[in-house]
Amino acid sequence: MWQAIGLSQSTADSNPSILLTFDSGKYLFNCGEGTTRLLIQNRRGFRKVKGIFATRVNTDAVGGIPGTLMSLADSGTERIELCGPKGLLHFIASARFYTLRESLSVTVTEATADHADEPIFKDDNVSVYAVTISTPVEGSSPGSDRPENRIVPPSLPIIDPPVPAATRKRSRSHSPLSRNNSPSRRSPSPARKFSAQGSSKPSPVETAPSDFEAVFTPSRFQGEQAIAWRKLIVSRMFPGSKPPSAVQYDADAPSLDNPEQVFKPDVSTKDPIPDPFGLQKYVVMPNVMKGLPAHPRAHSATCYIVAAAPVRGKFDPVRAKSFGLKSGPLFGKLSRGESVTAPNGKVITPDMCMDRPEPSSVLFIIDCPSVEYIDSLTSSTQFEAWKNRPGYVLHAIYHLLGEGVLEDPRYGNWMKTFGSEVHHIVDYKKWGGNPITYPSPALAQLRLSKLDSSIFPMLKFTPDSKLGFRQSLKQLADLPIFSSMTANQIVSMRPRDAPRVDPIEAETIFRDALTAPEASYLDPPTLHAYEEAKQAVRESETGTTVTESPGKDVVIVTLGTASAAPTKYRNVSSTLVRIPGYGSLLLDGGEGTWGQLARHFGEDQSIEHNVWDVLRDLKCIYISHAHGDHHMGISRILSRRRQLKPPVDQPLYLIGNYSIQQYLREYCQLEDLGLRNPNDVVFISPEPICMLPRRADGRTRALSSQQGLDAVRKVMGLETMHTIEVEHRIRCHGLYIKHESGWSLAYSGDTLPCDALVEGARGATILIHEATMADGQEQLAYRKAHSTFSQAIDVGKRMGAETILLTHFSGRYPKMPEYKTMGSEPTKHRLALAFDNAQFRVGDMWKMEKYFTAIERSYGDVDDETTVV
Structure with missing residues (x-):
C-alpha cells in the first residue's frame, strides 16, 4: 500500500509539497518554508523520510530544506538523499554557517540528462526518474552574465583577506565548522587527506600542490574542483557519525596547512554546569568562511516520474502441489523468487506457481513555472514512454503551474494525451484560493480575537480553495477533468483510487467556527x-487622563x-x-x-x-x-x-x-x-x-x-x-x-x-x-x-x-x-x-x-x- 498526500498548496504562506508514503519509507517532493511546521500540524511526522526531491532551486521549493534536515536529524534519521536541479548542491553548501548535524549523512544528487532513463533515486519502494525542462533561452537568461553569476577564469591566485579580528572575536558557535575558544585549548592533529562525499578517487582539492593552502581561494574553483569543494563542505556539515564530546576549536589559530583540524577536549574545568561557550564539537574546516565557487543562475525545472517497485504475483500453493511439491521449505523458496526441483527432476520456476504480477502504479510530478517552459515539457519523450509501459499503470499526475500555463492551449492539449483514466491534480495559485495552512494557530487567533480584535486580528485567508476553479470553468472547458490540489488531499496509488480530501480535526473545527456563534468554540x-478581562480594561480606562507619551502609536x-x-x-x-x-x-x-x-x-x-x-x-x-x-x-x-x-x-x-x-x-x-x-x-x-x-x-x-x-x-x-x-x-x-x-x-x-x-x-x-x-x-x-x-x-x-x-x-x-x-x-x-x-x-x-x-x-x-x- 502506498499513497500520495498533498501536504500543502500554493497559498500566502505555503507552496505545493507532496509526500509519498509507504509502510517502510516516505519521500518528499518540494520542501518550501514551513514544511517542518506542516508535518507537525498535519501529524505526518519526520520518521522514515528517505529522500527529498526539489523541482527547482528557489525559496518556494527548497526554502525549508535546512530546517527540515535539522528536524530529521533530531528525530533520529541517520541518512537522507536530496535530489534536484543543478544548483541544489550549491544551495546546501551555502547553508554551512547555520545548518549542521553531525548525526546525519546527506547525499546530494543533481539531475542530468542521464536521469531521464536511469533513476536519480532507487530503493526497495520506488524508482525516481528526473526530467529537466528549460526555457528556450537557458544559458543566456537575464542575470546570467552578472558578476555574481560569472565563473571567473583562473589566473593569478587571489588570497582572500582574513576575517577581521573584530568579526572573529568571541565567535562562539555550536557549529562544527566555526567557533572560537582560548588558544591554550587547541591541540592540532596531523593533517589528514579526505575526499568529497561519495567519491572513490582523490578529489581535485586533495591533489593540489603542497603550497596550495597559502593561496587557497575556493571561489576560483571551476568544474570538478568546484563540485568537489561543495561536496566536501556538505560532507562536513553532515558527517553522519556522532563525534567525541567536548572538543574545542580556536578560530584564531593559523591552520591553513591543514584542510581539517581536530582539537582535544578541554578538561581544565570542574564546573558542574557545562560552559555554554566551551563548545563540544569536533571537525573544523578553516577555509569554510571563504566564498563558494561561483554558480551560474539556471532557468530550468526538474519534473519527476515515480514508479513503484514491481509487485510479484501471489504464490498459489494449489498450483505448486500440482507439480508434486509439498508445503514446507520448497514453498518458501518459490515465494521468495527462487527455483526448486520437483521429485520427478523437473525444475519449477517461481512464475509457474505465481499469479500474474500486479502492475505497478506510476506518478508524474510536473513543474511548469511559466509558458516559456511548455514547449520543452511537451516535446520530452520520457513522459510519452510511460503512458503504456508494460507492467506499469500511470495513475496520477500532479501539475504545479505558474501564471498563464493552465490557460495555454498547448498545455491543455498535452494533458489530454494521457487519457481519461489518469487523475490530474492541479496547483494553480491564480484560481486556487488562499485557505488557511495552519488551522491550529488560526483557531487560536480566532478565539483570541473575541478578547481583543486590535491586538489579535483575524488572519487573512479565502475559505474555499475551489471557488476560483468553479468560477473559471468556462475558460477551462477544453481541459480534461482535474482536481484542485489542497492540503491533506490523498491519492491512493495501491490500491488505486481517486483523489479524496481527509482534513485534520483542527481544520474542520476552524472551518465550522467561522460561521458558528462564539459559545460553540469558547466554553x-x-x-x-x-x-472579566474586558471589564478590567474598561475600569482602567475610565477616568484616566490620556497623555501623549512618545511612541504610543508605534506598532509591534x-x-x-x-x-x-x-x-x-x-x-x-x-x-x-x-x-x-x-x-x-x-x-x-x-x-x-x-x-x-x-x-x-x-x-x-x-x-x-x-x-x-x-x-x-x-x-x-x-x-x-x-x-x-x-x-x-x-x-x-x-x-x-x-x-x-x-x-x-x-x-x-x-x-x-x-x-x-x-x-x-x-x-x-x-x-x-x-x-x-x-x-x-x-x-x-x-x-x-x-x-x-x-x-x-x-x-x-x-x-x-x-x-x-x-x-x-x-x-x-x-x-x-x-x-x-x-x-x-x-x-x-x-x-x-x-x-x-x-x-x-x-x-x-x-x-x-x-x-x-x-x-x-x-x-x-x-x-x-x-x-x-x-x-x-x-x-x-x-x-x-x-x-x-x-x-x-x-x-x-x-x-x-x-x-x-x-x-x-x-x-x-x-x-x-x-x-x-x-x-x-x-x-x-x-x-x-x-x-x-x-x-x-x-x-x-x-x-x-x-x-x-x-x-x-x-x-x-x-x-x-x-x-x-
Whole structure:
C-alpha cells in the first residue's frame, strides 16, 4: 500500500509539497518554508523520510530544506538523499554557517540528462526518474552574465583577506565548522587527506600542490574542483557519525596547512554546569568562511516520474502441489523468487506457481513555472514512454503551474494525451484560493480575537480553495477533468483510487467556527474570563487622563515567538516594528517570516496596508546572530521585495554579520535577491567596522557600521542606533534605537542576562527580551546561553524599561508560558507576553497584563500540543 498526500498548496504562506508514503519509507517532493511546521500540524511526522526531491532551486521549493534536515536529524534519521536541479548542491553548501548535524549523512544528487532513463533515486519502494525542462533561452537568461553569476577564469591566485579580528572575536558557535575558544585549548592533529562525499578517487582539492593552502581561494574553483569543494563542505556539515564530546576549536589559530583540524577536549574545568561557550564539537574546516565557487543562475525545472517497485504475483500453493511439491521449505523458496526441483527432476520456476504480477502504479510530478517552459515539457519523450509501459499503470499526475500555463492551449492539449483514466491534480495559485495552512494557530487567533480584535486580528485567508476553479470553468472547458490540489488531499496509488480530501480535526473545527456563534468554540469559563478581562480594561480606562507619551502609536507585530524550531502554535523568531511616517524595522526573520507577514496583512492589494505595502515600507532588517531560527526566512523576503512593481525607490538596509552576508551573496547566485542595484539591499556589519568588498567587481555595497547606521537613522528618524554585544553561544548583538520624538526600543537577541544590554539601553520605552526558559531552569538556561522569564524581567527593571515584552519561548511551552512564576514582586514596569501574529500598539500594551488569565484560559480550552516525529 502506498499513497500520495498533498501536504500543502500554493497559498500566502505555503507552496505545493507532496509526500509519498509507504509502510517502510516516505519521500518528499518540494520542501518550501514551513514544511517542518506542516508535518507537525498535519501529524505526518519526520520518521522514515528517505529522500527529498526539489523541482527547482528557489525559496518556494527548497526554502525549508535546512530546517527540515535539522528536524530529521533530531528525530533520529541517520541518512537522507536530496535530489534536484543543478544548483541544489550549491544551495546546501551555502547553508554551512547555520545548518549542521553531525548525526546525519546527506547525499546530494543533481539531475542530468542521464536521469531521464536511469533513476536519480532507487530503493526497495520506488524508482525516481528526473526530467529537466528549460526555457528556450537557458544559458543566456537575464542575470546570467552578472558578476555574481560569472565563473571567473583562473589566473593569478587571489588570497582572500582574513576575517577581521573584530568579526572573529568571541565567535562562539555550536557549529562544527566555526567557533572560537582560548588558544591554550587547541591541540592540532596531523593533517589528514579526505575526499568529497561519495567519491572513490582523490578529489581535485586533495591533489593540489603542497603550497596550495597559502593561496587557497575556493571561489576560483571551476568544474570538478568546484563540485568537489561543495561536496566536501556538505560532507562536513553532515558527517553522519556522532563525534567525541567536548572538543574545542580556536578560530584564531593559523591552520591553513591543514584542510581539517581536530582539537582535544578541554578538561581544565570542574564546573558542574557545562560552559555554554566551551563548545563540544569536533571537525573544523578553516577555509569554510571563504566564498563558494561561483554558480551560474539556471532557468530550468526538474519534473519527476515515480514508479513503484514491481509487485510479484501471489504464490498459489494449489498450483505448486500440482507439480508434486509439498508445503514446507520448497514453498518458501518459490515465494521468495527462487527455483526448486520437483521429485520427478523437473525444475519449477517461481512464475509457474505465481499469479500474474500486479502492475505497478506510476506518478508524474510536473513543474511548469511559466509558458516559456511548455514547449520543452511537451516535446520530452520520457513522459510519452510511460503512458503504456508494460507492467506499469500511470495513475496520477500532479501539475504545479505558474501564471498563464493552465490557460495555454498547448498545455491543455498535452494533458489530454494521457487519457481519461489518469487523475490530474492541479496547483494553480491564480484560481486556487488562499485557505488557511495552519488551522491550529488560526483557531487560536480566532478565539483570541473575541478578547481583543486590535491586538489579535483575524488572519487573512479565502475559505474555499475551489471557488476560483468553479468560477473559471468556462475558460477551462477544453481541459480534461482535474482536481484542485489542497492540503491533506490523498491519492491512493495501491490500491488505486481517486483523489479524496481527509482534513485534520483542527481544520474542520476552524472551518465550522467561522460561521458558528462564539459559545460553540469558547466554553463558558473562557467567555467569563474574557468578560472579566474586558471589564478590567474598561475600569482602567475610565477616568484616566490620556497623555501623549512618545511612541504610543508605534506598532509591534510579533510574527514568530518560538525558539530554535517551530511548534504547532508558534513560528520561529521575527518581530516587526512599524514607525508611523517612517517605515518598518524587522528584528530577525526565521523560516516562514514571509508567510507570517502575508497571513497577518494579506496579499490582496485592494486592502489597505497589505503585505506588499508593508514590504515596500520596510527600511531595515536587523539580524542578531547566525543561528538559523533567526534568519532562514530572509532570502524569501528579499526575493519577494525584488518582485515589487514598480521597484522600490530606496535601499533596504540589512544589518548582519559576515556569515549572514556571505550566505545571502552565495544564494543570490541561484535566485535574484536584489543585492546589486542602488535601491536594493545594502549590508551593514553590526561590528564597529565592516569588512570592505574584496574587489571592485560590482558586488553588493558594504558600508562601515557607522556610515550605514547614519543612513538608517536618517531614513527612520532615529536619534540613536547602536548594537550591543550580548552573551550567547555564538557572537550575537542586541540593538538599541532612540527616535527623534523621544521614545526608544531595545532588543536583546538571544542572550544570558547581560549587563552590557542594561548599560547600553538604559531608560528604554520598550524592551523586547528573549525568555526561552521558565523560572527554575536557570542551569539549563545557562547551558544554552538563554534567559529565564524572571531573568529577562530583571534586565528590564535594571535598565529602567517602561514596558517589557517577552518572546522567544521554548517548545516546552507551546501555548502559554508559565507567566504566574514571573513578576511576583510589585513593579512599575508593564509586562507583556508575545504571541504569533499579535500586534501591540505601544500605548495599549498595558492591557496585556489584564488579559493574562483570559489568554491562559483560552489556550487551556483546546487540545494539548502533540509532538509527532
